[in-house]
Amino acid sequence: MDPSTPLTEEQKIKVAKKMYIAGFFFLPWLWFCLAIYFRKEKNEILQKYVKKAYFGFFVFTFFLLTWMAVFLSQRDRWGVKGDNLSVNIPYGDSNYDS
Amino acid sequence: MKFEFSISLKYFLILIIILKFINSSHTINFDDEIYTQYSPFAAFRILDKTSIFGTTSPFKPSSGQLYLVETEADLTKLLNDNPSHTLVVVIDTAVYNKDNLEKLVDKLKLAGIIVIGGTIPATGFSPEKVYPDREADMCLHPNSDYIWNPYGTSLLYERFYIPIVYLLLETESEKMRELARANVESDKYPKNGADFQMFMEASIDSKVCLRRETCDPIGGESVWGFLGGVQNQSRPYILLQTSLDSRSFFPGFSPGGDFPSSGIVTLIAALDALLKFAANDTDAFYQSLQRDIMFAFWESESFGKVGSRKFISDVLSFTCDQWTNEWKTQCDDPKRSSMAFKSVNLSNIAFIVELGQTGLYDNISNYAFKSNGYLHYEYDNPENVPLSDSFINLTDFSNSQGLNISHLEKSDPATPGLPPSSAETFISLLGTQIPAILISDFNQNYTNKYYSSIFDNVQNLDLDQLQGIATATARIAYAEATQTLPENVPLEIVADQALISQLVDCFVGTTYCDLFQNFLGSISGTYFSSNYPGIYATDTISIHSKFIRDFITNSTNSTCDPNYCTTDEDCNSALQVCVNYACHSITAYFHPAYSNGVEYDPDNDKFNIVDFGLDHLWTESRWEGIELRSFQINNPSINAAMLVGGILLFLLYYFLIWIQKKKSFFF
Numbered sequence: 195m196d197p198s199t200p201l202t203e204e205q206k207i208k209v210a211k212k213m214y215i216a217g218f219f220f221l222p223w224l225w226f227c228l229a230i231y232f233r234k235e236k237n238e239i240l241q242k243y244v245k246k247a248y249f250g251f252f253v254f255t256f257f258l259l260t261w262m263a264v265f266l267s268q269r270d271r272w273g274v275k276g277d278n279l280s281v282n283i284p285y286g287d288s289n290y291d292s
Numbered sequence: 293m294k295f296e297f298s299i300s301l302k303y304f305l306i307l308i309i310i311l312k313f314i315n316s317s318h319t320i321n322f323d324d325e326i327y328t329q330y331s332p333f334a335a336f337r338i339l340d341k342t343s344i345f346g347t348t349s350p351f352k353p354s355s356g357q358l359y360l361v362e363t364e365a366d367l368t369k370l371l372n373d374n375p376s377h378t379l380v381v382v383i384d385t386a387v388y389n390k391d392n393l394e395k396l397v398d399k400l401k402l403a404g405i406i407v408i409g410g411t412i413p414a415t416g417f418s419p420e421k422v423y424p425d426r427e428a429d430m431c432l433h434p435n436s437d438y439i440w441n442p443y444g445t446s447l448l449y450e451r452f453y454i455p456i457v458y459l460l461l462e463t464e465s466e467k468m469r470e471l472a473r474a475n476v477e478s479d480k481y482p483k484n485g486a487d488f489q490m491f492m493e494a495s496i497d498s499k500v501c502l503r504r505e506t507c508d509p510i511g512g513e514s515v516w517g518f519l520g521g522v523q524n525q526s527r528p529y530i531l532l533q534t535s536l537d538s539r540s541f542f543p544g545f546s547p548g549g550d551f552p553s554s555g556i557v558t559l560i561a562a563l564d565a566l567l568k569f570a571a572n573d574t575d576a577f578y579q580s581l582q583r584d585i586m587f588a589f590w591e592s593e594s595f596g597k598v599g600s601r602k603f604i605s606d607v608l609s610f611t612c613d614q615w616t617n618e619w620k621t622q623c624d625d626p627k628r629s630s631m632a633f634k635s636v637n638l639s640n641i642a643f644i645v646e647l648g649q650t651g652l653y654d655n656i657s658n659y660a661f662k663s664n665g666y667l668h669y670e671y672d673n674p675e676n677v678p679l680s681d682s683f684i685n686l687t688d689f690s691n692s693q694g695l696n697i698s699h700l701e702k703s704d705p706a707t708p709g710l711p712p713s714s715a716e717t718f719i720s721l722l723g724t725q726i727p728a729i730l731i732s733d734f735n736q737n738y739t740n741k742y743y744s745s746i747f748d749n750v751q752n753l754d755l756d757q758l759q760g761i762a763t764a765t766a767r768i769a770y771a772e773a774t775q776t777l778p779e780n781v782p783l784e785i786v787a788d789q790a791l792i793s794q795l796v797d798c799f800v801g802t803t804y805c806d807l808f809q810n811f812l813g814s815i816s817g818t819y820f821s822s823n824y825p826g827i828y829a830t831d832t833i834s835i836h837s838k839f840i841r842d843f844i845t846n847s848t849n850s851t852c853d854p855n856y857c858t859t860d861e862d863c864n865s866a867l868q869v870c871v872n873y874a875c876h877s878i879t880a881y882f883h884p885a886y887s888n889g890v891e892y893d894p895d896n897d898k899f900n901i902v903d904f905g906l907d908h909l910w911t912e913s914r915w916e917g918i919e920l921r922s923f924q925i926n927n928p929s930i931n932a933a934m935l936v937g938g939i940l941l942f943l944l945y946y947f948l949i950w951i952q953k954k955k956s957f958f959f
Binding site for chain 2: 270283288
């Protein structure tokens with residue numbers, strides 16, 4: 195991307211659309227990038243993308259953080275199922291003591 | 293420019309090469325200058341199916357300043373002062389007990405506790421419960437509140453979040469004492485500190501840690517056999533048995549004097565007496581038997597009685613998934629090195645004689661016998677009474693003939709019956725009323741003040757007492773097996789006190805003793821004899837188990853194949869083992885002792901949990917290493933001063949550079 199030849203409106207819309215769709219593949223930070231990158235645009239369509247990206251980012255992060263909190267604190271209580279869901283099980287004491 | 297650069301590069305390379313030659317290790321290591329290493333016995337983590345016991349250090353080594361506590365006054369002073377910095381308390385064994393440990397842990401900010409010293413607390417100390425194993429499902433009196441072990445504190449069943457270790461070696465112990473004392477004597481820095489690294493990987497309970505492979509089941513190999521290898525399926529047999537293991541708060545060091553070594557030594561000596569007598573005229577001896585004599589040393593009885601349970605459950609219901617060979621003499625899955633146990637008929641047990649703690653001498657009667665024993669049995673089995681009467685008749689008669697044999701008495705009827713013992717497993721599992729008598733040195737309560745602790749050592753044991761019990765066991769076994777009257781039992785059947793003395797040295801003292809060296813060749817491993825069974829390993833046999841099997845096999849005077857051998861596999865027949873570099877017929881077998889709740893999976897080299905029912909599933913946590921180091925600690929204000937000084941220096945340089953940029957004509 196050469197700063198001496200800025201993107202036209204159409205190109206910007208295409209980029210925004212691609213980023214927006216890609217964000218649905220569990221990439222909330224891509225949405226965040228989209229929102230930050232195009233935050234100063236005046237174009238209607240781009241503004242809509244920015245709004246949708248912000249919304250998607252916050253909602254996804256909310257669910258992600260909730261799941262993380264539940265998983266990390268409750269995983270030991272789930273027995274075999276919990277261990278099967280885990281990529282790495284830390285050694286030593288956990289918060290769960292029967 | 294380029295020329296200069298390449299010259300300096302050349303010199304640099306030469307310097308590197310020189311350094312490589314000078315410095316033999318790959319890194320420059322200052323650890324030896326800073327740290328002194330110790331070899332502690334740690335109270336490592338042991339788990340059962342619902343709980344965690346023992347101690348652990350946090351993931352990162354925890355460190356603190358040493359503080360010496362040698363008397364109760366020291367302890368009170370420390371608790372009152374309550375210093376603000378993190379401490380490592382160095383506590384002498386004279387004040388080591390559960391109450392003091394708990395006071396320290398509750399009140400102070402501790403990085404760990406180091407137990408040092410050789411003085412044995414005079415008031416007695418036992419980390420076991422007052423009724424050991426009462427909650428286990430094999431106990432015959434689960435609701436009894438009787439106190440067998442009056443010194444019991446249940447310390448073994450507590451969980452600590454800071455490391456606690458024991459320094460056994462006197463050099464290390466005294467060094468630590470000096471370092472800690474130096475801290476108290478002067479207020480000046482640098483002070484002495486220590487840190488621990490013993491992070492325990494297992495968590496939550498045995499089921500979870502076995503699944504995650506952060507722990508291993510506790511177990512070993514029991515040793516059993518029939519005397520002389522003579523086993524006749526159509527007639528009853530007498531079972532002589534004892535426990536092979538014990539534990540302590542620092543399991544790696546479990547000297548196990550009165551328990552279990554006295555029982556082990558007595559049983560080996562009794563069998564030796566019988567085998568020596570049999571060697572006079574082997575055929576006549578074994579033909580005179582009207583009942584066979586079976587002996588057994590059960591391993592891991594302290595951990596849910598798994599030795600006896602595994603044997604019984606194998607005899608009743610073992611099925612092999614994969615045989616080693618077509619003759620079906622060995623099984624690969626589950627691993628059994630011999631299938632001889634299948635020929636044991638548990639309904640043919642005439643009665644059980646168990647040797648409990650037998651080594652403490654208590655002068656109980658006016659006649660000053662050199663050895664005394666009490667008979668414990670279950671009161672609801674009427675056969676126990678005439679049986680114990682016949683034992684007493686025999687020993688009284690032999691005493692009158694001048695032999696050193698124990699004077700036996702029935703135990704006080706106020707006791708609930710059998711104390712915690714392997715006989716309980718037989719009675720519980722076989723459901724029938726098997727007569728079982730336990731011979732011990734205690735009557736109403738354990739006379740052993742240090743049951744299952746680091747202080748239960750050789751000072752507890754009396755050789756005459758042990759010889760008396762061993763002779764009693766041998767003569768009782770002979771009389772009952774051959775159905776001879778007391779007056780006709782040959783006088784030669786007497787236990788050898790010299791052998792007993794050697795056995796005590798080996799089982800309670802050091803594994804580097806003469807007797808072990810003779811039978812097992814060169815010994816490697818821990819110097820101090822420990823009766824803790826350790827984790828079950830399919831291919832290693834503990835020194836104690838191996839010695840017992842080899843000793844009995846050798847004494848049985850079985851046909852000796854003069855072929856030289858070093859391992860069992862060298863002998864031609866599957867029915868032979870290698871003892872003392874010669875092949876002998878097998879007369880004593882190993883049997884695995886580990887929880888019925890796990891089964892070894894040879895394909896994945898791990899233990900899988902199977903339906904364990906009420907079994908306790910004892911396991912030992914894994915760890916990377918257990919280390920204790922001491923070092924010198926600087927005044928903490930020096931660190932603060934360095935930080936502040938460094939920040940000021942940084943600001944000064946920043947200021948100088950800023951000045952230089954603003955007023956560049958100065959420079």
